[in-house]
Amino acid sequence: MSARLLLEEMLIKRSQQKKRTSPLNYKERLFVLTQSQLTYYDGRRERKFRRGSIELSRIRCAEIVKNGGEIIPCQNKYPFQVVYDTNTLYVFAPSHDSRSLWVQSLKGEIKDNAVVSAKFHPQFWQEGAWLCCRQVEKQAPGCEEYNLFGDISRKPLPPIPREERSKNKKQRRPPPPLPPESDDDDDDKEEEEEVMVALYDFPGTEPHDLSLVKGGEYVILDKCDVNWYKARNQFSEEGYIPSNYVTEKTSANLVQFVWFSKQVNRNKAEELLRKEDTEGAFIVRDSSTPGTYTVSLYAKSAPGEGGAAIKHYHIKESQGSPLHFYLAEKHLFSSIPELIEYHKHNAAGLVARLRYPVGKQDKSAPSTAGFSYEKWEINRSELTFMKDLGSGQFGVVRLGKWRAQHRVAIKAIREGAMYEEDFIEEAKIMMRLSHPKLVQLYGVCSQQKPIYIVTEFMEHGCLLNFLRQRRGSFSLGSLLSICLDVSEGMEHLEANGFLHRDLASRNCLVNDSLVVKVSDFGMTRYVLDDQYTSSLGAKFPVKWSPPEVFNFCKYSSKSDVWSYGVLMWEVFTEGRMPFEQNQNHEVVTLVTRGHRLYRPKMAPTAIYDIMQLSWLETPGDRPSFSQLCLMISDALESETPPPN
Template sequence: MRKLQGEMDHFLRKHFAFLASFWNKFLPNGVPNNHSLDFLEQDLGSLNPTLDPKDPGPSSSLFGVLYDFTARNADELSVNRGDKLCVLKEEGEYVLARRLSGDPVVGYVPANYVSKIGQEPVAQPVWYISGISRNKAQILLLSSPNRHGSFLIRDSESNKGEYSLSVRNHAKVRHFRIYKDPGGSLYLEKEHMFSNLEQLLAYYTVNWKVIQSPLLQPCIQKRSSEADQWERPRSEFKLWRKMGEGCFGEVWEGMWKNTVPVAIKIMKQVNMRDDFAKEIQNLKSLKHTRLIKLLAICSVGEPVYIVTELMRKGNLHSYLNSIAGKELTKHHLLSISCQVADGMTYLEEQHVVHRDLAARNILVGDDLACKIADFGLARLLKDDIYSTSGNAMIPVKWTAPEAAVYQTYSLKSDVWSYGILLYEVFTYGQNPYEGMTNQETIQQITRGYRLPRPNNCYPEIYSIMLDCWKANPEDRPTFLILREQLFSIYKWAPHPFS
């Protein structure tokens, strides 16, 4: 028996040399007579490590540790966040790895505790936030408790495999693209290349003047269940009357808990989830009397509900085309125009571009109160310009030419759309460029054509429309100026009851 145990000890030490520290600790002088090997055979057999770490072969890869992990048995390897590992083999939910720092010990680590270096940052996940958009990053950095100098790194939305650095600079957020060259090096500027994100951050933390934005502390994510404060069970809502529908789904008048009248926007298509998330985030963060107020959401399961305050007269375009809408006076139309300008001035102050400003997205209440809605396309701007790409549907006849042709949006492209909205208001809901296709509309606009003055329109209002439709975006007025001009006209315009 002693001979057999000695041969077993020799066999284990020879074929599992990478567990030398284990053997030395538990079997320093060979296998004692009274020691059973049953527990060793059971543990080692469960995961069956068979690779020699001294010769990992071409299939091995360099990984980084995302979280601390304490071994639970002899097969497993205790690691700390930031450790570098050579992964020898992947086995289901585990990887067999050799630690590169300290003793070159080999063992198993849960696969979700590690990440391949060069694919995701691993040493300091506190500053890396995956799966968030540029818009969400900006909202997060501008929210409490973050402050000037807060920063994060996120995945690039437009360039797969690359990253973006987002930094709060006082009341604004600046975004920097982190490029990756063919060799895997990362850089903001080609003259300063780095092998990983940690080195890049370390450099710009010291040399922050290069990007004119100090990197003072990683972004802090709120741990509170903010979504739960808005999320309500679908059973609390009853649908009464369909008010309208569009490509997203339907809008219904309904009742919340049988007591509160509400409007319920139902998004039926699964592929509209991104638009839903953007609209919800904007409704949560933007608060103004001329913007529709969010009350609740139902995002668990299908269909998705966005629940807002009820505006009983529906959207402005439909209302203007109704019998009641046709009876509105010029003074009423001016009031509507002023209210929308007031809401858009607030969005301008928040540096938010709506991108879909039109009468169909203005909601009307019983007292002719108007509120801006449909924030699914709204975006926070970088500097003064936002560029998009893809095959998203664009409402061409309401869209500024630079946005329709080049997908370049700005607050001034919203000003163009506001001019079209004024045309809708003073024509009682007439569609702009009637009889023209989208392509014909763009061709005519680029040649200098502008919509004619509506019959029921003050010359001063039409002059404002033309200012909104200046070919050069910089020549168009701001919403602050538009609001002042419209309020001034509203004050001197004849009142219907005077």
């Protein structure tokens, strides 16, 4: 039985793969919305072929596009967007009312989707950047809160009852049957191919994988999900590749350049440059303000400094059109790569020429979401065990290798330690959570007992021990960097609607590059352990929990924010136990009465203020993790004051 027709209209779509915007990008299509799919057809009257179809369950956002003064080179001037998987479809309606009807109808159909976005981009992705926030990554998080239940173009109208809509449809002639499908399932054949550049080597591990060679170019055939793409190489070989190993080939995309380091803040940039100790060593990195960039430059003998110095120069943008970039106002460039190339040969007001890019030499490849596309189950015969790393709440953790080449951590789940069946189902979701500041889950061995959980190996172990073993050696900047790493990992969990429930320094790990990653997110739901279970049956570590958890068992991302404040306290005390003089029942009484942890000696007042914001009584008053990231970034970007 076919799904009921909701809307049908001739609209205009913008090609998704085009790199440049021109009238040739815009094509008239017959759009058909049913209760299960949004489909568009080649609109020729004599013969109609399906060009593309989107299952409504895959749609994350449907919203109007705010036109910031850009010229729309087609007759329909009312754009809206449909965001699904990792794609954004731009559609242009002929009138305000037509657009509102499509957007509101789509919102009504997707309101129960599990994948609805928390934020979206209100303006176009155009020529390698988001016009609203100037971010140059197509998958960058949205910059505006998404309201699923409203139309941002005007006050919401009451929905048309289905009966009335059906009645109105009966008054018109019945819609024709849906046209036949063609072999051409999308507009890709009539569009430019999307070409990406490999940032790292990827030796394919499964027959359906495609190996990548760093610097090679690959045509993207299908963005299967956020973590894996299907691609074709220059020899016409096809297969799956990890999405975080490639980047768009555009001049506006800085990730492809050796001098750009995305995951480097001010403190880490200075550490890298001092370690290199080379005249003209430099890094181009993200500034604390999203969508802007900073050049960090090392000079061995800077004027007025009496020795070596590191200077940080913000790349500025000119006002008006066309847009130009500059470090010194007299020298304007149409792109950042052109600016960097010029300053390689001319200091032009900088403390030195940009002679030596630092940061990506011998940079290890990031983790992938699983070893291959849709590979959840790992064959235990492919695992070799090397040495014990310790014992956790689930069982023994060992260092091992998968297929004798990938170093991994293997957790053997002891019998009776967790709800195994529930966890295995959840593991598929957890594997999709891939981020540089989250410990990657590679898969599980669930066919025999004991169950193994296979994860990324982190050389320096848990953050708590790392802090205690190196007590007295941390600078303010390095402590802030630890906090920023954790907040960025938690921001990704928050954006994906995932709760940690047990955030603490013991559940964060440190790798060989001293990057801190969040581990064991969501695992406490599956623990069978008296230490984590209250008399009411709820599981929580009291000293890291907010009042709404130990009083009412109410979890949210804001309860994770409270725990993050306690983790910050652990970091700035270099691994002390919170409320070390009190038992759990005493902590419940103290916190309920408004008592909070004291300010650590190493924490400036401004940093302790952030902790206190995380410990506000009302969950809604606490900051989000995206706000915490900005606060910590700003603290790192500013001149770091000495401890009070």
